[in-house]
Amino acid sequence: MNRRQLLDLYFLEARGKLIDLAAFLDRIERAGGADDHRLEAFRAALHQLTRDAGGKPRAETVLLLMSDPTVEPLDHAPAKGATGAWPGPV
Amino acid sequence: MARTITATPSPPMRYIEPHAHMVSRVTDDYERLALAGCVAVCEPAFWAGFDRSSAAGFYDYFRQLTVTEPLRAAKYGLQHYCWLCINPKESEDVKLATEVIELIPPFIKNTNVLGIGEIGLNKNSRNELKVLEMHVDLAARLGQLVLVHTPHLEDKLKGTRLILDVLKNERRLPPERIIIDHVEEHTVRLVLDAGHWAGMTLYPETKCTAARAVDILETVGREKLWLNSACDWGVSDPLAVPKAALEIKRRGHPEAQIEDVLFNNPKKFLSQSPNFKLD
DSSP, X not given: OOHHHHHHXXXXXXXXHHHHHHHHHHHHHHHOSOOOHHHHHHHHHHHHHHSOXXXXXXXXXXXXXXXXXXXXXXXXXXXXXXXXXXXXXX | OOOOOSOOOOOSOOEEEOSBOGGGSOHHHHHHHHHTTEEEEEEEOOOOSSOOSSHHHHHHHHHIIIIIHHHHHXXXXXXXXXXXOOOGGGTTOHHHHHHHHHHHHHHHTSTTEEEEXXXXXXXXBHHHHHHHHHHHHHXXXXXXXXXXXXXXXXXXXXXXXXXXXXXXXXXXXXXXXXXXXXXXXXXXXXXXXXXXXXXXXXXXXXXXOHHHHHHHHHHHOSTTEEEEOOBOSSSOOTTHHHHHHHHHHHTTOOHHHHHIIIXXXXXXXXXXXXXXXXX
8 A cells, every 4th residue: 555545544543542642641741740660661652753763663663662671581570460661670 | 042153144254263262251252253254263271360279270271171162162163272381470380380281281182282372471580481491391292382472561572582592492392383472563573583483462452453463464474474362351352353354454455365364374383283173
């Protein structure tokens, strides 16, 4: 599909998601309180979206930015769940 | 009396659901799968949402997977297959895992068992790795296929790398007999480059959307990829696979590509097990 066809197919959906993101950030800001590692990673990812990606896939870049970059296994599993963004070394 | 479907009005396509946790789904979902064109559903062993208190809980679960679910599925004309293991979320307890793994060999003889899965990692701990290695050894000794779960969200990249290291060191298991599931944009090439098959899971929030899955198919090719819903007791959609087929079609790809990804690819991988036989 060409760019026009993809815009026809996905623009409104992406526009809706973009406004949702904006509303999410407004909601967080209204709530006050401290940021945590998730919001910091989220903001860093947003910054990546607006940069000239130079051909590097943005989805992969965002996923890598949220990921644990370390290579050593943990001594024990701290819990079962994941938060969505790496909090840093434990 | 249970409802049965005697005639299905020309399903739009045939497909295989290669990863669904049907023990967590209502019987109506079997009907919906059948109406959507599903011909076979494959169920890896997984976490029940709580930790079992003993190996006896797993013994009962394996009976459910090998006896009860095939009967539920058959009422709707669906073939049911399963994979056996103790899942990574309960693998921190190595003693329990050892007891559960000892239960598996007799169950392997059931005709709906495809292999060992979904094994893998959850939080990438040393104990999880130890249990992964025990499962891999079991699969190698029994000549079984392997289905691997990769961790969630921020743990996926590291977990995928650790899993690939374990598998690389197990020379008794050819890479093409292993599928590594839940790949996303940052892990799919790692898996395919190692010679394994890769599964994409269609979840609304925490894994791939249909649009992203089609992006991945377009960018890395479809030769060794499949799609699954991994529907379970959480937020998930048992019809995610046929909905992704619609997405592939909306992108302008031919029906033959849909057939490849939704039917031919899972059939090719799963047919490496002598138990997988489509009627």
